[in-house]
Amino acid sequence: MLASLRRIAALIRKELLAVLKDARTRNMLMLQPVLQCLLFGYAATLDLNNVPYAVLDRDRSTASSALLAKLDGSGLFHRIANLTDAADMRRLIDNQQVLVAIQIEPDFQQRLAEGNVAPVQVIADGRNSNTAGAALAYVGAAVASFNADWASDHGLPQPPIEVEERAWYNANLETRWNLVPALVGTITMMSTLMLAALSVAREREEGTFDQLLVTPFTPVEIMAGKAIPSMLMGLVQATSALLVAQLWFRIPFAGSYFTLYVGLILFLLAAVGIGLFVSSIAATMQQAMLYAFVLIMPFALLSGLTTPISSMPQVMQYFTAINPLRYAIDLVHRIYLEGVGLDQVWSDLWPMAIIATVTLSAAAWMFRRRLE
Amino acid sequence: MTAAVIIGQNLRKQFLRKGKQPIQALDTVSLEIAPRTLAALVGPDGGGKTTLLRLTAGLMRADAGELTVLGIDTKANPQAIQDRIGYMPQRFGLYDDLSVQENLDLYADLHGVSTAERKTRYPQLMEMTALGPFTRRLAGQLSGGMKQKLGLACTLVRAPELLLLDEPTIGVDPLSRRELWDIIRALVRDQGVSVLLSTSYLDEAERCEHVVVLRDGKVLAQGPPQDVTSLAKDRTFLATPPDGETPRVTQVGLLDDPAVIDASPEAGKVRIVRGPDLNTQLPASSALARLQLESTSTRFEDGFMVLLQRAAPAGQPAPKAPPITSIVQDGPRSEVVVVHDLVRCFGKFVAVDRVSFEVRRGEIFGLLGPNGAGKTTTFRMLCGLLSASSGTLQVAGTDPGAAATRQEIGYVAQKFSLYAQLTVAENLDFFASAYGLHGARRRERIDWAMAEFELGPVKTQLGGQLPGGYTQRLAMAAALLHEPQILFLDEATSGADPMARRDFWRRITALAQAGVTVIVTTHFMAEAEYCDRIAILDSGRILAQGAPAEIRKRGATNANRNPTMEDAFIAVIEEARAVASKDKAA
Incomplete structure (x- = not known):
């Protein structure tokens, strides 16, 4: 037992040395999560800011100015043109100079004053459906706010139902709060999977694997000695991503670190299991790299990182069940933003434990079989 | 007599190393190779053979000196030289995933060989190399000897005037080696190609018309191989080992004798090259004095050893016997490995067929x-x-x-298979742990390995960047740490x-x-x-x-x-x- 642990420790040490010795690899491993977090945190946001829009105000009344003031004052819209001709609206949208164009009819104020419904036409560039949808929703909110003000100023009855919006755990509904903690899982998954996949394939290609196999190492010891260093590096990466989320983006951490790391360890075990399995079936590094790439994309897409799992077709939803990243993202979100304990993330923990058990045993079995 | 194909004068080439002494790969080397000649470069590893070949191919520039190949100055117009020569480096760039024919086509394309030329050239090459039946086989699935032949064929697609071959017969079995040599000799004889090759097989050098012996970047001798052979003239003998002693044990004793320059086992006896003082009385302690000697014919290798001995810095310590202490003795001559009717098939292919030995x-x-x-x-x-x-x-x-x-068991694989990214010391550390050595015992064994294989000076160098001979020593050291x-x-x-x-x-x-x-x-x-x-x-x-x-x-x-x-x-x-x-x- 002691001899076995000594051997595993020697292998771990060797693996870490081999990876961390090279300054470039080391920097890649350490800087990559930080850079990715910054990149995703700033670039990959679904929140709208400075939406360019144009107005064709045919009324030019106090009422129309008040409505536009609502938009301009929101900080989300940026008026780039006051138009006089409807043809200009088409031109600006076609050229993608504006995302939204608003047309106010000449009788706008008059209709309102008469207590009638006054239509406002809003045209959005549907070529980018996500942004257009979001922009339209903002315009709708601005109009609702204008309606409420108008009603109270003119002593009209308020609409019967008012929606009070409160977003829990992310009060301002910032995409960044959703995305950056999810990266803790995504980034580490990608690099641990890749590291584990390459570790055995490299040895096989360089002929060192045979040298390892003629020593008293058992397949299980080799697996442990390969899995643990990849996991350690994964934990370091997860930690740097966490630090960026908290120290740079100031996203408040609601849960307990202990709970989070217990979950992360299980998750990394599953990721490394998949990586080692890939390694066990690949004959060369190139194959291992290709297999890993083929896996990483679906893992990321089917994780709920960018699109909610509940809106995927049923078949796809079944596939997400074997994706450890799906559970990891859910787990990190709940612990990070919601602050739940281990008992609450149980539904995320046991599937990852099963994935880890299955992939690691399959990899060990493959290693043994390849010796035959 | 036409002008020499290679004329080198006072060539020098230095390789700078980061933070270390530069290596003087070539130190005032002059040589001349006549046309239609088969010439060999021989000498210890790191002597400058490959550097000289690369300079000749115009792939590198000499720091100083003049080098003219086929009448063209290598510094002025290396491309013009490369258009007329063929160069086969030690690891020829065959594409393992391409077939024999595809590799050949690729090199023909690279050298701009026209379709018409190919029609006459390909059958010649196929006949010469006997690769005809294997044109559709992937290069990666060829044996070592066939790979070398294919490499040679690719080098020859364009009928070069001068052929430079860097250790063409490394890792090739005797049969394929003989075939390769037949090809090379036919090229010189029938097609008038000049060949300069490097080799570590001294019997190959003996078959050449011109030999250049390089050591530490200097030319020790140059001329017909007989010149070198004659250095050991009348000094070669065969000694019969005393009863019950294996020739290799007698040989080791003789190597330690100062009156002996070289000794090697041969046909149950030991071939000896004696020092110049044949007539002086041998001291009683001399291993030579106990033995029956009969004189024998001299080979190139004998003269080569005399030549190196002469140039060697005196007092090089000979490797000592490695102390192996913990061998379990279960009877003096018991069988340790027993193989009986061993068979191994890969699909339908029988790789090992009823092999038995003890x-x-x-x-x-x-x-x-x-x-x-x-x-x-x-x-x-x-x-x-x-x-x-x-x-x-x-x-x-x-x-x-x-x-x-x-x-x-200890295992030293065919190609270097220790960790290239780790240093010598780290490699030894790892394998010591892998074999369960720890504490004082582990330190003792690592120290032993460092001393025994003289790895101290390269301790901090990466395994992948070790000079030639050291990789094999490191592999041996790692395989012996646990006293198998x-x-x-x-x-x-x-x-x-x-x-x-x-x-x-x-x-x-x-x-x-x-x-x-x-x-x-x-x-x-x-x-x-x-x-x-x-x-x-x-x-x-x-x-x-x-x-x-x-x-x-x-x-x-x-x-x-x-x-x-x-x-x-x-x-x-x-x-x-x-x-x-x-x-x-x-």
């Missing part, structure tokens, strides 16, 4: 055979890296796959120079003396002489088995009464192949 404690057993004969497959089964299809296999009394067995009972060496001396091979065998002899059982494969037939017994394999079967001197006799013909090991090897294989093809025809 190796006793302290014996050195050699497995010889052409590339693809099944040696490596047998080796892998003995080391537990591959399971047998049928038959029995016992190593150190148990199954080779068991962890306890692996603690008892059995040592497996798979072509461990491939590409090593003659001196490194002497050192290597000296260590092996000492290990066997200490009770370690050694099983080797090699393509150097001279090395078979160090073995107690050898087995010759072809197509997975053992064709001959016995002491080297007995096997040697199988090569005897009326024309050749004193066959070399290589003659015997080729005779045994060809005889078996003739029978096999007759069976097939019947």
Whole structure:
């Protein structure tokens, strides 16, 4: 037992040395999560800011100015043109100079004053459906706010139902709060999977694997000695991503670190299991790299990182069940933003434990079989 | 007489190393190679052979000196030279995933060989290399010898005037080596090509018309090989070992004798090259004085050793016997490796076919055979890296796959297979731990390995960046850290120079003396002489088995009464192949 642990420790040490010795690899491993977090945190946001829009105000009344003031004052819209001709609206949208164009009819104020419904036409560039949808929703909110003000100023009855919006755990509904903690899982998954996949394939290609196999190492010891260093590096990466989320983006951490790391360890075990399995079936590094790439994309897409799992077709939803990243993202979100304990993330923990058990045993079995 | 194809004058080339002394790869080298000549570059590793070839090919510039190739200055117009020569580096760039034909087409395309030229050239090359039947096979699936032939064919697609070959016969079995040489000689004789090649086989140098001996970047001698051979004239003898002593043990004793320049086992005797003072009285302590000597004919290798001895810095310490202490003695001559009716199939292909042999404690057993004969497959089964299809296999009394067995074996693979990214010290550390060494014992063994294999100076260098001879020493050191009972060496001396091979065998002899059982494969037939017994394999079967001197006799013909090991090897294989093809025809 002691001899076995000594051997595993020697292998771990060797693996870490081999990876961390090279300054470039080391920097890649350490800087990559930080850079990715910054990149995703700033670039990959679904929140709208400075939406360019144009107005064709045919009324030019106090009422129309008040409505536009609502938009301009929101900080989300940026008026780039006051138009006089409807043809200009088409031109600006076609050229993608504006995302939204608003047309106010000449009788706008008059209709309102008469207590009638006054239509406002809003045209959005549907070529980018996500942004257009979001922009339209903002315009709708601005109009609702204008309606409420108008009603109270003119002593009209308020609409019967008012929606009070409160977003829990992310009060301002910032995409960044959703995305950056999810990266803790995504980034580490990608690099641990890749590291584990390459570790055995490299040895096989360089002929060192045979040298390892003629020593008293058992397949299980080799697996442990390969899995643990990849996991350690994964934990370091997860930690740097966490630090960026908290120290740079100031996203408040609601849960307990202990709970989070217990979950992360299980998750990394599953990721490394998949990586080692890939390694066990690949004959060369190139194959291992290709297999890993083929896996990483679906893992990321089917994780709920960018699109909610509940809106995927049923078949796809079944596939997400074997994706450890799906559970990891859910787990990190709940612990990070919601602050739940281990008992609450149980539904995320046991599937990852099963994935880890299955992939690691399959990899060990493959290693043994390849010796035959 | 036309102008020489290569004229070099006072060539110097230095390689700068970060934070270290620069290496003077070539130091005022002058040479001249006449047209239509077969010329060889020989000398210890790191002597500058490859550098000189690369300079000649115009791939590098000399720091100083003049080098004219085919009448063109290498500095002024290297491209013009490259258009007219063929250069085959040590690792020729064949594409393993392309077929033989595709590789050939690729090189023809690269050199702009026209379709019309190909029509005449391809059949010639195919006939020359006998690769015709294999044009559709992937290059990655060719044997070592066939790969070299394909490399040569690719180099020759354009009918070069001068051919530069860097160790073309490394890792090639004796049969393929002979075929390669037939091709090269035919090129010189029939097509008037000039050839300059480097080699670590001294018998190859002997067959050339011109030899350049390089050592530490300096030319030690140059001219016809007979000039070098004659340096040992009248100084070569055969000594018969005393009763009960193996030639290799006698040989080690002789190597330590100051009156002896070189000693090597040969046909159950020991070939000796004596120092210049033949007539002085030998002291009583001299190993030479006890032995019966008969004079024998001189070979190039003998003269070469005299030449190097003369140029060697005095007082180089000879490697000492490695102390192996913890060998379990369970009877002096018990069988340590027992192989019976061993079979291994890959699909329908039978790689190892009913092989049986036994190796006793302290014996050195050699497995010889052409590339693809099944040696490596047998080796892998003995080391537990591959399971047998049928038959029995016992190593150190148990199954080779068991962890306890692996603690008892040391394995040196064909190509360097330690960690290239780790330093020498880190590699040794890791393998010490892998074999369960710890504490004081571990330190002691690592210190021993560092001292024994003189690895101290390269301790902090990365495994992948070690100079030639050190990689093999490091591999040996790592395989011996845990004092194994059995040592497996798979072509461990491939590409090593003659001196490194002497050192290597000296260590092996000492290990066997200490009770370690050694099983080797090699393509150097001279090395078979160090073995107690050898087995010759072809197509997975053992064709001959016995002491080297007995096997040697199988090569005897009326024309050749004193066959070399290589003659015997080729005779045994060809005889078996003739029978096999007759069976097939019947």
